[in-house]
Amino acid sequence: MQMSAGLKMPIDLRPPARWVSLPAASLLAVRVWERNFKVFSKHWVGAVLAYFVDPIFYLVIFGIGLGGYITSMEGESYLEFIAPGLVFGTAMITVCMECTYGSFTRMEIQKTFEAIIATPLSIDDVIAGEILWGTSKGLLTAAIIFLVIALFGLFHSPWVALIFPLVILEGILTASLSLIVTSFASTYEYVNYYYALFIAPAFYLSGIFFPLERFPPWLQHIAYLSPMTPLVRIARALNRGVVAGWMLGPLICLLVVTAVSGFLAMSLMKRRLIR
Amino acid sequence: MIVHAQNLTKKFGETEVVRGINFHVKPGECFGILGPNGAGKTTTMRMIYCASPFTSGALTVFDLDVRRHPRQIKARLGVVPQDNNLDDDLRVIENLITYARYFGISGSEARRRAALLLDFVQLQDKTFERTPTLSGGMKRRLILARSLINHPQLLVLDEPTTGLDPQARRLVWQKLRSLKESGTTIVLTTHYMEDAEQVCDRVAIMDLGRIILTGNPVQLVGELVGTECHELEPAPGTDGMLDQRLSQAGVAFHKLGETYYIFPGSEIGGYKIDDVPHRRLLHRRATLEDLFLKLTGKELTKTDE
Ligand SMILES: Nc1ncnc2c1ncn2[C@@H]1O[C@H](COP(=O)(O)OP(=O)(O)O)[C@@H](O)[C@H]1O
Numbered sequence: 001m002q003m004s005a006g007l008k009m010p011i012d013l014r015p016p017a018r019w020v021s022l023p024a025a026s027l028l029a030v031r032v033w034e035r036n037f038k039v040f041s042k043h044w045v046g047a048v049l050a051y052f053v054d055p056i057f058y059l060v061i062f063g064i065g066l067g068g069y070i071t072s073m074e075g076e077s078y079l080e081f082i083a084p085g086l087v088f089g090t091a092m093i094t095v096c097m098e099c100t101y102g103s104f105t106r107m108e109i110q111k112t113f114e115a116i117i118a119t120p121l122s123i124d125d126v127i128a129g130e131i132l133w134g135t136s137k138g139l140l141t142a143a144i145i146f147l148v149i150a151l152f153g154l155f156h157s158p159w160v161a162l163i164f165p166l167v168i169l170e171g172i173l174t175a176s177l178s179l180i181v182t183s184f185a186s187t188y189e190y191v192n193y194y195y196a197l198f199i200a201p202a203f204y205l206s207g208i209f210f211p212l213e214r215f216p217p218w219l220q221h222i223a224y225l226s227p228m229t230p231l232v233r234i235a236r237a238l239n240r241g242v243v244a245g246w247m248l249g250p251l252i253c254l255l256v257v258t259a260v261s262g263f264l265a266m267s268l269m270k271r272r273l274i275r
Numbered sequence: 276m277i278v279h280a281q282n283l284t285k286k287f288g289e290t291e292v293v294r295g296i297n298f299h300v301k302p303g304e305c306f307g308i309l310g311p312n313g314a315g316k317t318t319t320m321r322m323i324y325c326a327s328p329f330t331s332g333a334l335t336v337f338d339l340d341v342r343r344h345p346r347q348i349k350a351r352l353g354v355v356p357q358d359n360n361l362d363d364d365l366r367v368i369e370n371l372i373t374y375a376r377y378f379g380i381s382g383s384e385a386r387r388r389a390a391l392l393l394d395f396v397q398l399q400d401k402t403f404e405r406t407p408t409l410s411g412g413m414k415r416r417l418i419l420a421r422s423l424i425n426h427p428q429l430l431v432l433d434e435p436t437t438g439l440d441p442q443a444r445r446l447v448w449q450k451l452r453s454l455k456e457s458g459t460t461i462v463l464t465t466h467y468m469e470d471a472e473q474v475c476d477r478v479a480i481m482d483l484g485r486i487i488l489t490g491n492p493v494q495l496v497g498e499l500v501g502t503e504c505h506e507l508e509p510a511p512g513t514d515g516m517l518d519q520r521l522s523q524a525g526v527a528f529h530k531l532g533e534t535y536y537i538f539p540g541s542e543i544g545g546y547k548i549d550d551v552p553h554r555r556l557l558h559r560r561a562t563l564e565d566l567f568l569k570l571t572g573k574e575l576t577k578t579d580e
């Protein structure tokens with residue numbers, strides 16, 4: 001190694017950081033959230049309108065239309081049966097769209113991430129910001145459908161307020177999983193595989209529309225791989241005024257999976273973006 | 276020392292694209308990295324602004340190791356990347372304000388700085404335009420303004436004027452000169468040799484991942500090429516004779532396609548250069564371009580690509 005006289009340089013012999021290094025997101029992630037919020041706020045009327053339309057149609061078609069043929073589900077009306085689960089279903093779809101199509105556009109098409117990491121923010125901050133943002137949009141969707149359900153008079157217990165922290169958990173998990181997919185995506189078409197192989201099954205097999213016990217056992221096992229399955233079950237119980245110990249197991253499980261997914265999302269994004 | 280690179284290398288997989296370069300940038304100077312496409316200039320710039328980890332060697336910015344202190348370094352940097360990456364979802368002034376927020380600058384201060392910087396790069400008329408509608412030159416100027424939002428001590432500019440029309444180019448160089456006068460240190464890459472000669476205190480000439488020469492551009496050209504260059508396209512069929520004459524007289528020259536670049540002196544073994552039978556003959560000041568040609572036998576810029 002050449003050293004010019006009189007110039008001292010710190011020589012660091014440690015190997016360069018690899019993509020498996022621990023994520024080190026900071027509070028600067030909030031700036032990324034702010035940026036996305038600013039863009040969203042330009043078109044919020046349309047977005048909120050769209051979020052209202054979906055749940056209303058769900059409730060009208062599945063509840064009133066289909067529900068006319070179903071007199072009672074586990075002792076409640078069909079509308080009451082599906083309503084709590086729909087909150088998680090629609091939130092998951094919103095988060096998935098935001099952190100696949102939205103994030104991919106920012107990362108690959110608009111090179112927004114690249115611009116941001118030339119500032120004090122790191123890739124970990126950017127990804128944490130994206131997770132935060134996706135989760136926020138999920139929360140907004142959930143709040144809107146929650147409001148619609150409340151207006152339909154389908155909530156019966158104050159415990160349903162606990163749905164919101166659960167939506168946050170679901171949001172962080174879905175955002176992380178979606179960003180993992182985005183970190184591998186070379187085109188928008190990648191999202192189709194994710195939707196077909198994960199999001200759609202997770203939605204339809206979660207027991208939103210009828211009790212899982214109707215499935216053959218093998219399909220029930222698959223259904224339990226959906227993060228929505230325990231959430232739907234818990235939400236339904238909360239609406240019946242039940243808070244019980246059996247909820248704890250699945251929740252701890254979800255927390256662990258969420259932490260691991262968030263970690264992986266950051267690591268895989270570093271692998272993709274650091275060249 | 277503002278930037279200090281020692282034996283710096285960068286590999287992409289097995290390919291080494293920066294191959295053990297040494298250079299430093301002193302406070303207040305403008306340092307230019309010149310070289311043909313693929314020389315490794317952008318890779319070097321990306322290592323300086325902590326976007327790309329180096330493979331071996333050492334690199335410090337503000338005497339801080341780029342691997343250990345990227346946040347602290349980036350907080351004091353202004354970056355103009357080679358490819359435009361303005362935020363198309365945001366309007367012109369919002370681009371600046373949002374960028375300021377990444378540096379933790381408060382909203383009111385960000386708005387104040389954004390307005391001043393739009394004046395500085397003469398985009399005040401475009402304040403509320405949608406960013407994608409700007410012309411190439413305006414986008415480049417907006418990125419320059421964006422890079423100044425945090426009052427950086429070091430500006431890292433990767434081809435700040437490439438693709439701009441001459442008028443827009445002149446405006447950018449004029450702004451860079453005024454920034455330098457106010458004490459900002461600048462590292463830049465460019466394809467425009469005339470501009471580099473005028474703006475840079477020192478240049479490094481890079482080829483195939485190596486720095487082949489560093490120094491003051493005017494001095495380098497003067498010492499190694501001389502003051503003038505004759506571009507000569509000989510009359511058809513006289514190539515052989517000219518080659519022979521030039522070698523006999525020991526005159527330095529390079530031949531690119533049909534054109535001979537002949538350095539210094541206006542005589543070839545007793546003949547006046549104007550008397551050589553020719554289709555085209557141009558006497559001009561020698562430039563960095565000629566220096567590069569002399570050193571590598573290659574053209575530095577492929578103009579009008
Ligand atoms: N991400 C990358 N992966 C592989 N090779 C790369 C990558 N980026 C640049 N290169 C290669 O490194 C060399 C130097 O590129 P670059 O630094 O962009 O040169 P310059 O800016 O001088 O034109 C080129 O041969 C280029 O193809």
Ligand SMILES: [Mg+2]
Nearest residue numbers: 316317318357
């Ligand atoms: Mg380049």
